[in-house]
Amino acid sequence: MDRQAIHDSVKTFILDQFLPGEDPNELTDDTPLMTTGILDSLATLKLVTFLEEKFDIAVEAHEADAENLNTLELITDLVSRKKK
C-alpha cells in the first residue's frame, strides 16, 4: 500500500470517527490532532486499534504519543515505517 493510500485511509477514518460533518479540507496534513484535543486518550486508542487492524502493524504503547500521532503526516510516517 503506497503512502498516499495510507494517508487517505487514515484521513477518512479520522473524519468519520472524530470529525463527522466537518469539511475534509479543514483537516490538513499539519493540523495538530492531539494537542487540540481532537484526538484525546480514548480516540488515540481507537486510532491505534484501527491502524493495527487496517495496516497489519503493531504499535507499541510508547509510540502512541504526539510525536507519532499528532498530525496526519506523522501518522502516515509511522505506518509507512512499520510497513517496511
Add this chain to the structure above:
Amino acid sequence: MSSTVPPTSAGQSAARSDRVATAVPSGAPGKFSLSRLARFGAVCAQLALLTLIVRTFDIESAAFFRVMAVACAGFVLNHFAPMRFRLPVFALVSLAGIYLVLGRTNAIQIVALGLVLIGLAHLPIRFALRVALILAVGAAYAAMRINVLHAPVSNAIWPIFGAMFMFRLIVYMYDLHTHAAPVGLWRTLAYFFMLPNVCFPLFPVVDYKHFCRSYYDQEDTRIYQTGVEWMFRGVVQLLLYRWVYQHMVGPESVVTSLDAAKFIVSAYLMYLKISGSFHVIVGMLHLFGFNLTQANNRYFLSESFTDYWRRINIYWKDFLQKIFFNPIFFRLNKKMNGTAALILATLTAFFVTWALHSYQWFWIRGKFPVVWQDIAFWSIMGLLVLGNMLWENKYGRQRALKKKVSLRSEVMLALRTMGTFIVICFSWVMWSSESIREFGMILGKLVRFDARSLAWIVVSLVALGITTVLVARNERAKMGGGLAKLKKPAPFWGPAYQVAASCVVILFVAYAPLKFHVDPAVSNVVDNLKTSSLNARDKQMLDRGYYEDLTNVVRFNSALGDLYNQKPPNWDRCWALHPIKGFPDYEFMPNKHVWHKGAMMTINRWGMRDRDCELKTPPGTYRIAITGASHTMGTGVEDDQVFDNIVEDRLTSDHASTDHERYELLNFSVSGYGPVQQLADMDKRVFKKFEFSALIYIGIDDIYWVVKDVVDVTTHDLPMPYQHLHDVGSENGLTSKSSYAECTQKLAPHAEELLAWVYGEMVQRCKERGVVPMAAFIPHTMAIEPEVQVRVDRMMQIAHDAGFTVLDLTHAYDGADYPKLWIAPWDSHPNAQCHRMLAQVLYDKLNAAGL
C-alpha cells in the same frame, strides 16, 4: 553515556500548546540582529517586572525570590551562550540555585544522592537489574527519610529530593528502555536538577522525551515570550489564591446556604496554588529554551469529567497515560474486548494515582497517608471519568475544527460545564473535610436555600456557563483560521505589551497607598495581599495541630500545610506526657527529663514542668500557683528560660525581706489544657495537694478555648466532670457522633456563659481557701484580627466580673517582629526572648499589685 544529540528542528514537534512551532532554529546567525535584541530586551523587561512583583507581594517564599533572581541572571547568560553550551549553562544555573537556596551541605547531599540514582540508571548491565538496584537504593533512601536508617543526611532535603526524583526517575527509566529520547550528561543533570524545583516540593511531572524534543524547537524569543506570559498568569493565580485563602472561613462559620456555597467553591479554588505554581515553573523553563506545554488549561471550564481530567494537571495525565494506562490497555486489549480493557486500565490508573499521591506525601512529610478522604476522592473521580469514557466510547464526543455549532449545542455545553463544576466542587470539599459528618453538615446548610442565596448561586453558575461558551467560540475562531493561520507565528509584541502593562498596573496598585491617599478598604486588601500570613482558620488550626494529627492540613496545600511540611517528624510528640483515665485524659509523668521541640524539659516529682518544691509552703516563702497551657509551660524553651522561673528569681533577689525570704512560682501548666481542663486539674491536684497564697490563672483566647474544651470532651466521648457543662452540651444537642464543626457552631453562642461559669468556679475555690485569685492574659504570638481582639477584651471583662484581679499582659510583645518570637518557623510557641518580655511585664504587674 552517549554523546548529546542536538535538539530537533521544528516539524518533528512534540506535544504543543495552542502555539504552532515554526522552523527557525535558535542560535543561528541573527541572534544579535536589532529585531531579535529588541525582543530579547522586551522579555528581560517583563521578567524584571515580574521579579519585582514577586518581591513586593512576597510570593511563595524568600527561596522563590532567590530562584527568580538566579533565573534572571541565568536567562541572560543562557541566551548569549553558544547553542552547544546552553544545556550545560542551564544545568549549572540549576545547581547554583540549589546551592543558594539550600546551602552547601544540603546541595551536596541532594546532588550526591541523585548522582547515585543516575549512575545506577546507566550501568552497563541488563535493564531489569538496573531497575532492581534503583529500587533497592530507593528503599534505603526511604528508610533514611523516616529515620529507620540513620545517615548523615539532613531531613530538610527530602521534600525537594523527592520532588526531583520520585516521578521523573520513572519517566527517565521508561524513556531509556524505549530509546525514546537522546541522553547526555548535561541533559540528564538539567532534567533532574532543573532550576525551579529547588523551591517547589510539588512539581509537574515533566516528561523526559518532551523535555528533550521541545528544546529550542521554535525561535528562541517566542519561546521566552510564552514563558513570561505563563509566569505572569501563574503569579496572578497565586495572588488570587492568596486573596481567596485569606477570606476563607472554617466550616463552623458556615451558616447560610450562600456561606456553604462560598465555602465549597473556596475549597476548589485552593487548587489555584498548584496551578499558579505550575504555570510559573513551566514558564521559567521556557526562559531556558524548553518549549513545554502548559500544565493545566482552564480546568474550571471543564464540560465533563474526562475533560476535567485532561485539563486539571496535563503533565500528570500524560505521565499516567504513558507509564500506566497505555501499556496496560495495549496488553489487555490483546486478551479481551476493548471495553473491558478500557475499564481495567482506567481503574488501575486511578488506583495508581491515589498510591502515587500518598507516595509523594511520603517524601514531603515522611508519612504515607492512608485516609478515607483520599480513597473516596480518587475512587469517585475514577468512576466518574470511567463512566464518561464509556459514554464517549459509545456515543462519541463533539469536536469541531470549523463547523458551526448550534445554539442548542452551546446551551448544552454551558449546562454540562455547570454540572461538572458542581460535582467537582462537592468532591473537593469532601476531600478537604475532616469527617463525613462535617461534609454532611456543609451540604445540609447548602440545601437550605433562601431567596438571596439561591439567586447568587444561580447567577454565578450561569456566568460560568456563559464564560465557557464564549471561550469555546474563541477557540473555534482560532482553529477555524485554517492552515494558513495555524502556520503563522504567534504574535510577540501584542502579548509582550499586555504583560508589561499588566505588571505595571499591579505594581502601581501595590505602591500607590504609600504615595497617594487610597480608601483604607482598598489599601488593606492590597497590604494583606503582600503578606503570606495564615488566615484566621489556620491560626486556630496551628494551635489545635499541636494536639491533633492534622494530616488533612498537610495533604491540602494551604499555607499552614507549607509550615507543616517544614516541621521535622515527631516534632509534636512529648515523651513526658502519658494518657490517664478521667478528665483531663493526659498528664505529665513525674521525674522526666526529655527533649521536646528543641529544648530540654524537666518534670519534677509532682508532674510539673518546674523546679522541685515541697507540697507545703516553706517558712518565709510567698507562693504563687500558676496554671496555663503550652505557652506558660514553656514549650520549646529551656527550663530556666521559662518566664515563671525568671520572675521567681527576680522577686526573690529584689524583694527578699523579713516577711518573705523567697518567692516561689509553682507552674502547673500543661500543654493543651484549656480553661475546663485547668479547672479540673485545680480540683485534682493544685488545690488538693499544694499550699500557696495566690493563684494566677493564665489565658490567651479563652472564649475560643472553652468551647474547644467542651467540644473535645463531647466528640472524644470523655467523661465530663462538671454537670453544668454536660447540661449545656445536652441542651444544645451535642453528642459524641456530632462533627467538630457542628459542635463548635452550636456551642459558640454560649461561649461567654460557659467561660463565666468556669472562671466563677475558679474564683470560688480560691476564696474558700483564702487564696488571692488573679488572672493574667498573655498575647498571641501573631497579629490578630479585630474580632479576636474583641474576644480578648471580653475575656478580660468576664474574668474581672467573675472576681479575678486581672493582670493585662497582652502588650508584652508590642513592638516585636512576630515571626522572630516563635520557637520555629512552623511553631508559634513563644521563644526565650518572648519569655523574658513576658517575665518583665508580669514582674511589673505583680509589683504594682503589691505582691
